[in-house]
Amino acid sequence: MPDAELTSALEAIRTGAYVVDEQGRILAVNSCAENMLGRAAGDLIGHDAHDLLHRGPQGQPLPATRCSMRQAFHAGLPAQGSDVHFVRADGSLVRISWVLTPYALHDGGAGTLVVFHDERTPSGEQRPGQGTEPLGELERLALLAETTTRLTSTLDVDEALRRLVSLVVPRLADWAVIDLITERDEVWRTAVVHAEGDTLVHREDLQGPMPPVPEQSPMPLSRALRGVASALAGPETYRRDPDSGIAVEQRRLFDATGIHSAAITPIRSTREVLGALTLGRAEKPGDFTVADLPLLEDIARRAGLALDNARLYQRQRKVAETMQNHLLPQMPQVPELQMTVRYLPAPDASQVGGDWYDAFALSDGATALVIGDVVGHDLEAAAGMAQLRNMLRAYAWGHQEPPSRIVERLDEAVMPITDVAMATVILARIARTGDGRWQLSWSNAGHPPPLLVTHDGLTHYLTDGHGLLLGTGVRTPRRDATIVLPPDCTLLLYTDGLIEAPGRTLDDGLEALRQHAAALAHRPLQSFTDQLLARVQPPGHDDVALLAVRTPPRGSVAPAQCR
Structure with a gap:
């Protein structure tokens, strides 16, 4: 099936264009190429x-060994050529000029963009959607297409800026400067990058906060940051007495970089001015001219749309994370027990989810530990999570019953009282025994099993006490399990985002968690938790909630079935 997103991007190119995958198979084509x-x-x-x-x-x-296009394709580098023949459906030949460039696919794969022009078109004749531009115009169109796909395939502001710089340096200039307007209307010189051969070097000494944008200044950068117009500039532009702090910083930039010619254009979204892009030439020969500005403006326009989308996404994520953090509780202080929690939202999700942890004191002096996951990754899941958490707290506090009975009560109430479709949960209670040790009792409703790790690195998944998840409508007796925890051990309760990822089995995820937890067993609890997440968490596929508890280092009672 054709890729609709790719096809839409190619339609903006006013000559023949198609994209191939790593094997050279055509993925998408525009209407000019069809014609x-x-x-x-x-x-x-x-x-x-x-x-x-x-x-x-x-x-x-x-x-293929005699085809210049095929050889360039296998090299994986931008290339161009002419006097190549394509065959039409009726068997006639078309002699073309072509430009070929690597093209980042939206799914993360590598592709190649081919833009081509019919050399045999008679003078003055035009095909639908194609002008009579020279080969340089094909390169321009290829660059714009690459800009669109590379910038729109990320929702991370910093990554979008890195991609923007790599697109224009050293292709168009040997210096790139990006000034962005922050949400507080302050200007920040975000990037000053120089091409040294094939290496891009960041001049951090030239980056940082900038003076405010003057309202009336006619200087090029000030006008660009107000969204007025693009302009050319050189060292002489800022030799005169500065009319603002920004002019002082621009003089410093030209002096430090040796730029002899610069082109400056606004970076705009559909709603506001986001900043300015400056391309500078120092070692690169030739000066920018007015004829170069339309291309720079096209690039900056695409960058503005991509940056605006990334900012909106990150703003939504921040709101979502704040909501989630407010929904999740503070951990109680339990004498002699260490306790730490972590919550990581999925990087590819812009909404809150249904993963949660909880710990609270019970009326009989024990401490309840909870880990759960409501099906879904949206506000409804978060709302359902809050409902279940509050109901579970009320049942556990008001009824001095085994965890299995509390979970049964919760399951009975899920369908008639809440909007939750299904959920998994572990309810555990931890309390001191008469001989000073710590005893754990729990009931598991369809959740991944807790992991017990001794200080010496022995591990044991607590698979007992397992039953159906909540919300099935099936009423079966739930079971409890009990274990006396060894001294200085770590109990790990977690959600499935820690162990599940596309392309690997659940057993693989559990084994990876066990291995890394064993290796980190000697670490302080905070370090243990952070390092475990860094090593084990699949990259961005699901939320992760984690609750870790460590018993005090007394005695030496080893748990059964540890390995």
Whole structure:
């Protein structure tokens, strides 16, 4: 099936264009290419571009070893050429000029963008959607297409800025400067980057806070930061007496970098001015001209849309994380027990979720420990999580009953009282025994089993006391399990985001958790928790809630079945 997002991006290119995957198969094609080749998209998608299109001057099949486009494709570097023949659906040949460049696919894969122009078009004749631009225009269109796909495929502001810099340096300039306007209307020189060969070097000494934007200054950067216009600049532009603090900083920039020619343009979103992009040439020969500004403005316009989307996404994430953190409780102080918690939202989710942890004192002096997960990753899941947490607290406090009976009460109430479809939960109670040790009793409703880790690195998954998840409507007796915890051990309660990831089995995830927990057993509890998350957590597939409890180092009673 054609990729709708890719196809939409290619339609902005006013000449023939298609994208191939790492094997050279066509993934998407625009309508200009369809018209030039006399082939519908369905006859192109999925085919090897070389085998289908590339021919010799007399229409004969062209070996890949003699095809300049194919060789450039395998090199994986930007390239251009001419006098290549494509075969149309009717068997006629089209002699083309072409530009080829790596193209980042939205799913993270690597592709290649091919932009081509029919060299045989008679003077003055135009095909639908194509102008009579020279080869330089093809390069411009290829750069804009690459800019669009690379910047829109990330929702991280810093990553978008890194990609923007790598697109323009050293291709258009040897210096790139990005000034952004913060949410408090302050200006921050976010990036000053210089190309030294193939390496991009950040000049952090030139980055940092900038003076405020003057309201009337005619200087190029000040006008760009007000969204007025693009402009050219050079060292002489800022030799005159400065009219603002920004002009002083610009003089310092030109003096420090040796830039002899610069082009400056606003970075705008659909709603506001976000900053300014400056491209500078120091070692690179030639000066920017007015003819260069439209390309720079096109790049900055695409950058503005991408940055605005990334900022909105991060703002939503911040609100969501704040909501989630307020929903999650503070941990009680239990004498002699250490306790720590962590909550990590999935990086690819912009909403709160249903994972939660809890710990609270019970009416008989014991301490309740809870870990749970409401199905879903949205506000409804978060609301359901809050309902279940509060109900569980009330049942556990008001009824001095085993955990299994409290979980039964909660399950009975889920369907008639809450909006929760399904959820998993572990309710445990930890209390001191008469001989000074710590005893854990628990009941598990469909949740991943707790992990017990001794100070010496022995591990044991607590698989007893397991039953159905909440919300199934099936009423079966739930079971309790009890264990006396060894001294200086760590009990780990966690949600499935810690062990599940596409491409690996649940057993693989549990084994990885066990191995890393054993290796970290000697660490202080805070360090144990942080390092465990850093080593084990799958990259961004699900939320993770984690509750870790450590008993005091007394005695030496080893648990059964540890290994």
